[in-house]
Amino acid sequence: MYKMDQTQTPIFDALMEYHNRDTVPFHVPGHKRGDGMDNKFKDFVGSNILSIDVTVFKLVDSLHHPTGPIKKAMQLAADAYGSDMAFISIHGTSGAIQAMIMSVVKEGDKIIIPRNVHKSVTAGIILSGAVPVYMQPEIDKNIGIAHGVTPETVERTIKENPDAKAVLIINPTYYGVATDIKRIAEIVHSYDKILIVDEAHGPHLGFNDKLPISSMQAGADICAQSTHKIIGSMTQSSFLQVRAGRVDINRVQQVMNLLQTTSPSYPLMASLDVARMQIATKGKELLDRAIELAEYTREKINQIPGLYCFGKEILGQPGVYALDPTKITVTVRGLGLTGYEVDQILADEYHIQMELSDLYNILAVGSFGDTKEKMDKFIDALKDISDRYYGTREVKGEVLDIPAIPKQVLTPRQAFNAKKWSLPLHDSIGKVSGEFLLAYPPGIPIVCPGEIITQEIVDYVQALKDANLYVQGTEDPDVNFIKVVDME
């Protein structure tokens, strides 16, 4: 299935050659393969990682102008993921997302995006000067999270904005929910637009049939993947995959060079190289095991009073086309505790650290680094917490309906650069917001910078507060004040 020999690891091999030659380093970094580094750090991390912490020279190649092992590693990654070009991002998926947006849209271009994008999308829009057009994702009121956007929402928004240049979707979501991305790709391309995918949570898709299909398999034009989040590379190392045709690959290279450091970390790049080899050559069996363990855990958690861990039964709900079973979302609402509280109890009392928590849920990210022992420890801790709290507290109500998306009068870039001042929220009706206001759950902005604050929004914030739900985003933690744009 691959065109290249995926067992190769060219970046790692070049670093091994450098290490084995026992090269004398008159280059940066100044710790000189660890010799100049204080023992406090070195004794803990060991000398090997410091020996390959090098800088740009011919043997190890240059990220900005790759001609040797980095170029080969990029070709191998493109081959593994079925793209035409793979770029290495050592600024995480945030850096890759900013680069995707800046490669595709310019000042004044319209880009269609879900309302609940990661802040790196907003950053990319501010940097590019593009105009966002928002789509509302589907909201699951029971679990209190946002799922994907539906193909119908995408098509309707394109019809309403025929001048839009590109559509960005998040697939899968943080919680492992995938939309019908193949259908979305067909729709977007039938209107001759570019499909950008935030695939931060999907670098393992495409390597096991039990997982949703990947964005490249679905026909997307460009995607960013947090290789470091789900598979075996180190934090900050991600891939940006491009399909030739609608996206100009040379422009992507230029933008990556504009945004990325000239001193990329070689241990990070080598770990990315090896992670690609691992997923391409052993992904199926490793993922089989991860999926099996996650399914076991899900089944056990669903037997614990007060807890719910969604699975296949939600397939077919709006925005839920396929599921990544390695993500374990535990809805703790039935205990009368918030996800934040359970997260803290698990960390403080059981030394178990969750990936994230929200008002109703905690999220455990499964991967091939898990074992049955670790899963059993998690299950036992949850049983214990349930024994202590189930039936003793009032259970929170359902998510409130989100108000309509307000009118946008400034682009995020204009709002970012504008002069702002603070006003009591109740006096801000009719003003242009200089800040986000996010409703939790499900973590969706009800106002973005550059949008008009309405009576409906102010009433909604009050309703959230009255229902003991959360609203966040403003500099004022109590959301009594909001920064508005000085339009004079």
Ligand SMILES: Cc1ncc(COP(=O)(O)O)c(C=O)c1O
């Ligand atoms: C949906 C989504 N996109 C992008 C990112 C950014 O990824 P990174 O942390 O690799 O910069 C995240 C991070 O959590 C995310 O959840």
